Amino acid sequence: MNNPGLIDSELPEQPVAPALLAEADEAALPVSAEAQPEAAAESVEAPAPVPGLDDSSLYIHRELSQLKFNIRVLEQALDEATPLLERLKFLLIFSSNLDEFFEIRVAGLKKQVAFARELAGADGLQPHQVLARISELVHEQVDRQYAILNDVLLPALEQHQIRFIRRRNWTAKIKTWVRRYFREEIAPIMTPIGLDPTHPFPLLVNKSLNFIVELEGIDAFGRDSGLAILPAPRLLPRVIRVPEEVGGPGDNFVFLSSMIHAHADDLFHGMSVKGCYQFRLTRNADLSVDAEDVEDLARALRGELFSRRFGDAVRLEVADNCPQNLVDYLLKQFGLAESELYRVNGPVNLTRLFSITGLESQRALQYPPLTPVIPKLLQSSEKLFNVVGKQDVLLYHPFESFTPVVDMLRQAAKDPHVLAIKQTLYRTGANSEIVDALVDAARSGKEVTAVIELRARFDEESNLALASRLQQAGAVVIYGVVGFKTHAKMMLILRRENGELVRYAHLGTGNYHAGNARLYTDYSLLTSDDALCEDVSKLFNQLIGMGKSLRMKKLLHAPFTLKKTLLDMIAREAQHASEGKPAHIIAKMNSLTDPKVIKALYKASQCGVRIDLIVRGMCCLRPGIVGVSHNIHVRSIIGRFLEHSRAYYFLNGGDEQLYLSSADWMERNLDKRVETCFPLEGKKLITRVKKELEAYLADNTQAWVLQSDGRYQRLQPSGNQNPRNAQALMVEKLSSPVLSAR
Secondary structure, eight states, rough: OOTTTTTOOOSSSSOOGGGGGOOOSSSSEEGGGTTTTTTHHHHHHHTTTOOTTTTTBBBBBBBHHHHHHHHHHGGGGGGGOOOOOHHHHHHHHHHHHHIIIIIIIHHHHHHHHHTTOOOOOTTTTOHHEEEEHHHHHHHHHHHHHHHHIIIHHHHHHHHEEEEOOGGOOHHHHHHHHHHHHHHIIIIIOOOEEEEEETTTOOOOOOOOEEEEEEESSSTSSOOOEEEEEEEEEEESOEEEEEOOHHOOEEEEEHHHHHHHHHHHGGSSTTTTEEEEEEEEEEEEEOOOOGGGSSSSSSHHHHHHHHHTTTOOOEEEEEESOOHHHHHHHHHHHOOOOOOEEEESSSSSSSGGHHHGOOOOOGGGGEEEEEEBBBOOHTTTTTTTHHTTTTTTEEEETTOSOOOOOOHHHHHHOOOOTEEEEEEEESOTTTTTTHHHHHHHHHHHTOOEEEEEEETTTTOOOHHHHHOOOOOOOEEEOOOOOOBEOOOOEEEEEEEEEETTTEEEEEESSSSSHHHHHEEEEEEEEEEEHHHHHHHHHHHHHHHHOOOOOOSSSSEEEEEHHHHHHHHHHHHHHHHHHHOOOEEEEEESSSOOOHHHHHHHHHHHHHOOOOOEESSSOOOBOOOOOOTTTTEEEEEEOOSEEEEEOEEEEEOGGGOOEEEESSOSSSSHHHHHHHHEEOOOHHHHHHHHHHHHHHHHHHSSSSSEETHHHHHHHEOOOOTTTOOHHHHHHHHHHEEEOOOOOO
C-alpha cells in the first residue's frame, strides 16, 4: 500500500543555506584578467628565504590537486553563461569524477595505509594525512553540490517546465499511474532480502542503488529481525518520465527511489514498513592483475573484471534522513569509518540523471550543435593518399572533423595497393568505425596488426571484445608490452606506389574514439614524411616483436627518449636565458605531476625563462614563488570541450620547436607507458599551433589561474577588456556552428 509516513529523500524538505553555495575551496570570485597571472608572485613576501628545490612546500599533492580540478568542474554548474542543462551536466560530471576518484585514488591510499606502506611523495604528505584532507574537502563540496542542485538548478529547470515531481506533490492521477507502473514494471524484478542468521548481509555491487528497510511485524515463518536490504536492479531507469496526459505539459519525471519509497509495503506483504532509506556503496575498482605473473593476460583480465564489482568498500553514501542506528549498522557491515560516510540531500546516484541533459524537447537549454569542418584541401579528395603524399595535414578536433582519419583507414581497407595496416587502440567506443575498417581490411586479405591496450581503465571489457572481433577477422592482435601501458596513438599504412613501398601515418594526442573526438580537444597529424613514418614503423616493430630500443630520427617515445629529451629542452631554454637570450616555454597538457620535470621547470624559472603552462587537471607545481617559480604561470581551461591535447613549444633561441604528444608530464606517462611525441615542421604549422596556444593564454572567461598557495582564481574581463573565450574562438575560426532545427 502507499506509505505516506516515509520521508522522500530524493529532494530536500527545506532549502539549503545559501552560504553553502559560495563555500568553494577555490576562489570562486572572479579576478580581473589584468591582475593575473602575474599577481601570483606578488602575494609572496620577498624577504622570505628561497627554499631548496627539494623542499616539500614547493609541491602540491596530486590527489588534492585532482580534487581541485573537480571543484572547478562543479563551479561550471553556477556559470550563468552556460546553458542550463549543460550546467546540470557539469554537476553530474562532478559526481562521475568523484566516483572514479574514490574507486581508484582513495582505494589506493587506503591500501597503502592498510599495508603500512606510507611513503611520502615530493609534497611530504603521508597517505593517512591525504585521506583526512580528502574527507574534509569532499564533505564540503558534496554538501555544496547538493545545495547547487536543490536551490539553483532544479528551480531553474522548473521554470522551463522540467520537473522532478516530489511525492508530496503527486496528484491523484500521478499516484494511480505510479502504482500501476510500480506493480507492472518494478515489483516483479525486485528481490527484497530479509536479514537474519540464515539471510546474511548480501554482497552488494559497486555503486549500485540499495535501500535499507526498517520493518515491524512477524512474517510467515515467525521471523522478526526488523531489517531488510532492497537492491534496485541496474536495468531499471533511475528517472522515469511521467506521460503528459498524466503529469501535464512539459517534461515531468519521478525518481525510481520515490516509487520504491511509496510502495515498499507491497514488497513485504503483511509487514509494516517503518522506514526506507537509500544508500550507495563505492568499492575499490582498480584491477590487481600483474601482467608479469600471468600466462594469458586476456583470460586473467576477464576473471578480474567480475571481481572488480565486489572490491573493498571505500565510501558509503546515504540519504540524509537515515537514522544514525541504521547508518552505524551499515558502516559496521562495510568496515568503514564515520569519515567515509557521506549523507546527501537528494538522490545518492546523481550520475543516472545524465539522460535528462540531452532532452530533445529542450535544445535551447543545451549548447548549439557543432558541425566540425573538413579542411578545404580534403573536401574534394576521394584519395586522401594523394593529398597526404604531398603535404602534412594537421587537424584540431572537435573544431575540425575526425572523419578524415576514419576515411584514410577506410580507403586503405579498400585500396588494392595497400598491403598492411598497423594500429594502436586504447579507447575506441562502441560501434567504432575505426574497428569496422580494420575488420574490413583484414577480411580483404591485408596484413592488419592491432596493438590493443587491454588495461585501459574501465574500457577493459570493451577492448577484450574488440580484440576478439579483430582476431576472428584475421588480424594479428598484440596486447602491448608487459609492465607498460600502450598509450601512444598511431596508425601506419604501407602502400605500393609505382613499384615502391610508401608509408603513411597518423599520429594523435587523443584516442581513436569518434565520440571523444566530438567532445575533447585533440590534434591529429596525417603525414607521409619518410623519417617520421620510418620511426613509427620502428616503434610498431618494437611493440610487436623483440629487440633493443631503436634510434629514432624525429619521434620521441616513452619510456626511452621522451623524458630525457624534454628535460634537455627545458635545460636548453634555461641556458639561453642565462646567456641573456629570449627564452620561452609554452606547454599544454592534462596533468603535470612528475617531480623531475617540475624541478627542471623551477630551475629554468630561476634562470629567467618565461614559462606558460596550460594544465587542465592535476598540477603539483606551485607558481609565483619568489626566487623559484616567479616566472611560471599556470592556468586551467574549463569549458564546453574537455581540453585533452598536449602541445609543447620551445622558443629555442629563435629556432622554434613545437611538439604534439600523447603524454602528459606525469611519471606514469613518461616512465611507465609507451607514448609518442612528434614534431611539427614548417613555419606554417608551428605558427598555427602557437597561435592556438596563445588563444588559451589570452582567455579571460574560462581560465582559472593557479596561485602560489594552491588555490585557483577564475579570470573575468576587466572594465575595458573584451571577453576572450579560446574555445569559442576555435569554433569561429575552424568550424561551422549550426543552429538547431526545431
